[in-house]
Amino acid sequence: MDDEVLVLQGLQRMLRPMREDWDMEFVESPEEALARMKEVSFDVVLSDMRMPGMNGAEFLSEVMGAYPETIRFILSGQVDPKLVFMCIGAAHQVLTKPCDPATLKSVVLRATKLGAALQSDTIKQIVGRMDRLPSIPALYVELVELMHDPEVSIDDVGTLISKDIAMTAKVLKLVNSAFFGIQRRVASTADAASYLGVDMIRSLVLSIHAFSQFESVDMEGFCMETLWTHSVQTAAAAKVIARVEGAGKQLYDDAFAAGMLHDVGKLVLAANFQEQYREVLQLIKNKNMGCCTAEQQVFGASHADVGGYLLGLWGLPAPVVDAIALHHVPDCLGQASFTPLAAVHAANALVHRTRGAGAGASSEEVLDLAYLAELGLAERLPEWIDAMKQKQT
Ligand SMILES: [Fe+2]
Numbered sequence: 001m002d003d004e005v006l007v008l009q010g011l012q013r014m015l016r017p018m019r020e021d022w023d024m025e026f027v028e029s030p031e032e033a034l035a036r037m038k039e040v041s042f043d044v045v046l047s048d049m050r051m052p053g054m055n056g057a058e059f060l061s062e063v064m065g066a067y068p069e070t071i072r073f074i075l076s077g078q079v080d081p082k083l084v085f086m087c088i089g090a091a092h093q094v095l096t097k098p099c100d101p102a103t104l105k106s107v108v109l110r111a112t113k114l115g116a117a118l119q120s121d122t123i124k125q126i127v128g129r130m131d132r133l134p135s136i137p138a139l140y141v142e143l144v145e146l147m148h149d150p151e152v153s154i155d156d157v158g159t160l161i162s163k164d165i166a167m168t169a170k171v172l173k174l175v176n177s178a179f180f181g182i183q184r185r186v187a188s189t190a191d192a193a194s195y196l197g198v199d200m201i202r203s204l205v206l207s208i209h210a211f212s213q214f215e216s217v218d219m220e221g222f223c224m225e226t227l228w229t230h231s232v233q234t235a236a237a238a239k240v241i242a243r244v245e246g247a248g249k250q251l252y253d254d255a256f257a258a259g260m261l262h263d264v265g266k267l268v269l270a271a272n273f274q275e276q277y278r279e280v281l282q283l284i285k286n287k288n289m290g291c292c293t294a295e296q297q298v299f300g301a302s303h304a305d306v307g308g309y310l311l312g313l314w315g316l317p318a319p320v321v322d323a324i325a326l327h328h329v330p331d332c333l334g335q336a337s338f339t340p341l342a343a344v345h346a347a348n349a350l351v352h353r354t355r356g357a358g359a360g361a362s363s364e365e366v367l368d369l370a371y372l373a374e375l376g377l378a379e380r381l382p383e384w385i386d387a388m389k390q391k392q393t
């Protein structure tokens with residue numbers, strides 16, 4: 001949808017080769033788009049940002065409310081920081097004009113493939129509508145205080161953000177949107193903070209607070225603080241393992257971010273479906289069921305499926321999304337080399353082994369030794385465990 005007819009015609013021409021695979025419609029106004037969406041369901045909408053009446057962010061907010069499972073992209077020509085936050089809430093991803101056909105095609109294909117593991121439309125709708133995640137209040141307060149310090153260093157900001165699941169996810173979403181014209185993908189919150197700058201982060205931090213609808217996600221057998229601790233430990237362990245394996249910066253950053261975010265799906269499920277999540281915890285406790293098996297039974301999807309779906313929609317780097325989505329079934333990736341997934345899978349299992357059960361932990365948190373053997377990494381295990389121990393002391 002674009003109010004400029006020439007741009008719209010350009011898009012139409014550019015996407016013509018896709019017409020065998022996609023059903024596409026091109027409209028000139030939000031009103032027209034919304035009227036059409038009433039009649040037919042759309043998997044993806046792609047909208048211009050600046051238009052005379054309703055702007056792109058407002059249009060996508062309406063779409064989010066009425067059709068949350070529809071994937072929402074903004075295609076914008078302007079980089080106006082004020083518009084960034086509006087967009088980044090309502091849009092799953094922000095692309096810049098002009099967008100070459102190959103990029104557009106791959107972004108759309110990637111996003112539409114993500115939901116394959118989710119059988120439930122309810123979950124797709126809930127996840128599609130999520131524009132923020134709960135933060136730990138104490139960490140949030142610390143961050144706000146830090147942001148008020150005029151002498152604050154961008155390094156301190158990056159470090160503090162890296163300790164919070166919600167802030168990490170949000171900052172990586174923002175920095176990986178094409179809006180900022182950063183050519184390479186970013187998985188490190190320190191890099192993200194220095195790209196975005198203190199002012200941008202400050203606005204982001206404050207905008208998150210405006211919607212802290214997730215005050216209490218605590219229930220018996222599930223505690224947000226425990227999940228946080230487990231995530232921080234898994235991230236640290238994944239980083240240690242990546243270092244021992246001599247991984248380069250990109251893989252190292254991916255492993256850390258994915259470790260921090262690997263169980264984000266638990267947060268999404270527990271925050272939105274408290275009753276059903278209680279059922280999951282009961283199945284784990286009383287029937288000794290694995291966490292993913294129990295979630296599968298109750299929701300038709302596991303926390304790994306849900307987390308991978310959300311952060312994939314948000315445009316986080318593919319290796320990070322794969323590591324999140326497959327951390328309990330790593331052999332599904334079919335990649336016979338050391339990846340962020342290998343680091344996170346091992347880190348998660350080793351952290352559970354040494355620290356005991358975390359939030360919603362279960363018998364499933366075990367090392368897939370056959371997978372590690374296939375990667376030729378089985379004999380590396382003692383060295384990883386040693387390095388993890390050294391890190392703690
Ligand atoms: Fe998990």
Ligand SMILES: [Fe+2]
Pocket residue numbers: 230234262263348
């Ligand atoms: Fe975990």
